[in-house]
Amino acid sequence: xxxxxxxxxxxxxxxxxxxxxxxxxxxxxxxxxxxxxxxxxxxxxxxxxxxxxxxxxxxxxxxxxxxxxxxxxxxxxxxxxxxxxxxxxxxxxxxxxxxxxxxxxxxxxxxxxxxxxxx
Amino acid sequence: xxxxxxxxxxxxxxxxxxxxxxxxxxxxxxxxxxxxxxxxxxxxxxxxxxxxxxxxxxxxxxxxxxxxxxxxxxxxxxxxxxxxxxxxxxxxxxxxxxxxxxxxxxxxxxxxxxxx
Numbered sequence: 001x002x003x004x005x006x007x008x009x010x011x012x013x014x015x016x017x018x019x020x021x022x023x024x025x026x027x028x029x030x031x032x033x034x035x036x037x038x039x040x041x042x043x044x045x046x047x048x049x050x051x052x053x054x055x056x057x058x059x060x061x062x063x064x065x066x067x068x069x070x071x072x073x074x075x076x077x078x079x080x081x082x083x084x085x086x087x088x089x090x091x092x093x094x095x096x097x098x099x100x101x102x103x104x105x106x107x108x109x110x111x112x113x114x115x116x117x118x119x
Numbered sequence: 120x121x122x123x124x125x126x127x128x129x130x131x132x133x134x135x136x137x138x139x140x141x142x143x144x145x146x147x148x149x150x151x152x153x154x155x156x157x158x159x160x161x162x163x164x165x166x167x168x169x170x171x172x173x174x175x176x177x178x179x180x181x182x183x184x185x186x187x188x189x190x191x192x193x194x195x196x197x198x199x200x201x202x203x204x205x206x207x208x209x210x211x212x213x214x215x216x217x218x219x220x221x222x223x224x225x226x227x228x229x230x231x232x233x234x235x
Binding site for chain 1: 127151153155160161162163164165168208210212221222223224225226227228
C-alpha cells in the first residue's frame, strides 16, 4: 500500500513568489496535517484538515493557507514567500476523528516532505 | 546567525549497546505520546506510542517509559544497530482536546549515532 505521498520533492522559489505543495494521504485516512520543519528543529504544526474542514491551525501568518479535497488529498499554499519560509514541509495523515477519540490515540504517518528553498 | 541544529542533543553508542533517549514534554494536559525516527532526507517514521494511562510500553527492541509526575518520556532501544542512526523526536498530543487532536507538538530531537 502506498504511504503518504507529497509533491514536488524539491522546490526553489524567490522572495515574493507563491508556492503550492500537494499531499495524498494513506488510503482510508481522512485527516491531513501539515508541518514545517526548519533545519535542526522538530516539525511545527501548521494546519489540520478533516472532512474538508480546517480543524486546527498553528501559529503561522495568514500567508499560509490550505484546503482538502473530496478525495482527502490536500494542498498547502504559501503567498509572498520570505527567506524564512525555507524549510521541509511535511504532510501527515491519520484515521478519522471518531476513531482517534474513541481509541484516545492518533498516530500520524508522515510523507517524505517537500524541501522548499526561498532565494 | 546561530544554527539551532548545532545544539541538538547527541548520543553516540557502539553497535550492540542499549540506547536511552530522553524527552521532557511541556503540556500537562497531553495524554498521548509518540516517538518518531527521522533519517536524513526522509519524513518522521512512527516507532512506538503510549497513552497517559500507561507507564511503560514495549515494542520490538524498543520500550517507551512515561513519567507523568515530572513530564518525562524516554525511549530505550535494545541492541542498537547502525541502521538505528537517525534523529529521534518525541511528540505529544491531546487526543480528546477539542479541535487539537490533529496537532502534534514535537520536542527538539536527539541525534543518535551508532558506531559499528
